[in-house]
Amino acid sequence: MITFDAVTKRYPDGTTAVDALTLEAPTGEITVLVGPSGCGKTTSLRMINRMIDASEGQILLDGVPVSGIDPPTLRRGIGYVIQQAGLFPHRKIVDNVATVPYLLGWDKKKARARAMELLERVGLDPALAGRYPFQLSGGQQQRVGVARALAADPPVLLMDEPFSAVDPIVRTSLQDELLRLQAELNKTIVFVTHDIDEAIKLGDRVAVLRVGGRLAQLADPKTLLSEPADDFVREFLGHDRGIRRLQFVSTKGLRLRTDLTARDRVASDEPWSLVVTADDRPVGWYAGSRPEELEPYGTFVLGRDSMRSALDAALLSPSGCAVAVDEDGKVVGVATREALDEALAEAADA
Numbered sequence: 001m002i003t004f005d006a007v008t009k010r011y012p013d014g015t016t017a018v019d020a021l022t023l024e025a026p027t028g029e030i031t032v033l034v035g036p037s038g039c040g041k042t043t044s045l046r047m048i049n050r051m052i053d054a055s056e057g058q059i060l061l062d063g064v065p066v067s068g069i070d071p072p073t074l075r076r077g078i079g080y081v082i083q084q085a086g087l088f089p090h091r092k093i094v095d096n097v098a099t100v101p102y103l104l105g106w107d108k109k110k111a112r113a114r115a116m117e118l119l120e121r122v123g124l125d126p127a128l129a130g131r132y133p134f135q136l137s138g139g140q141q142q143r144v145g146v147a148r149a150l151a152a153d154p155p156v157l158l159m160d161e162p163f164s165a166v167d168p169i170v171r172t173s174l175q176d177e178l179l180r181l182q183a184e185l186n187k188t189i190v191f192v193t194h195d196i197d198e199a200i201k202l203g204d205r206v207a208v209l210r211v212g213g214r215l216a217q218l219a220d221p222k223t224l225l226s227e228p229a230d231d232f233v234r235e236f237l238g239h240d241r242g243i244r245r246l247q248f249v250s251t252k253g254l255r256l257r258t259d260l261t262a263r264d265r266v267a268s269d270e271p272w273s274l275v276v277t278a279d280d281r282p283v284g285w286y287a288g289s290r291p292e293e294l295e296p297y298g299t300f301v302l303g304r305d306s307m308r309s310a311l312d313a314a315l316l317s318p319s320g321c322a323v324a325v326d327e328d329g330k331v332v333g334v335a336t337r338e339a340l341d342e343a344l345a346e347a348a349d350a
């Protein structure tokens, strides 16, 4: 566990970057520091591995003040990932990843074997190992950065806006990859971002900071969205806070109709019926008025996807209904507008 105990950082020019910050980043969890530019996120992060020293208060690592640990020893147990990866340009990828094992005196063969294992772990083709950083895409370089930080298997990982220089699609896959890795590795991660969506997706707990380096709120993402502590947090969360909250509402209890599906385009009393294949995969919505064409549909995986996905699925179709499928993509029922309405009313009351 990492503990900030009334930590203040004042730079020599008088700027107070962090002001009496008290928070805990529990072992094995992702704690996200989020807030507007200049609110002290990077300063807070760098005080953990003593790239910057606190002016007042202390930071403890499993109860031990970091101020009493010499920086090289401290950093051996702390991986660090930064924006644009910060790779050494004239070292091959494999040697970039093996940087810390080399520093620890591992023999070259063992260090390289570890690097190859890690490249695979972060989803990179081992064939890239012999390239130089400039021969990789931004997203690939970022993955190498993560592999390098993990090389000596440190219990703690500090990540400073690691995914902000890549396009949104690559960013999403890097975020998914981090969550997958974390499920296996259970590191204690402190992650800095200015992107509230990223914070909500990745954080077990999210600390919102305001300019001046003061903590505005520390909460799990669901609580943050439903109970922002004040106007600053509310504004920072944005105007679609209600919609985003739906990503924490389960579709498990959603009322489904199973009488709206058909193998063929058959006339019925219902305005819409969902045509499915012989093995129950959706084909399209059929409205009797235009027999020649089927209309688009949207699906969500019942119980796994959130109400936000179900609502999105409904909005993708002129029928206004969302198609519930199982993990194999087979239709299990249809959530009509009425059923979605009921679920939304319940979510609003919760």
Ligand SMILES: Nc1ncnc2c1ncn2[C@@H]1O[C@H](COP(=O)(O)OP(=O)(O)OP(=O)(O)O)[C@@H](O)[C@H]1O
Pocket (backbone or CB within 6 Å): 011, 012, 013, 015, 016, 017, 035, 036, 037, 038, 039, 040, 041, 042, 043, 044, 194
């Ligand atoms: N070396 C320094 N000397 C003086 N002031 C500094 C120094 N480094 C940072 N600051 C100031 O401290 C405050 C916090 O900076 P910091 O980089 O921690 O914020 P941040 O939240 O990470 O910002 P961003 O999201 O823009 O990276 C800012 O006002 C910044 O200008």
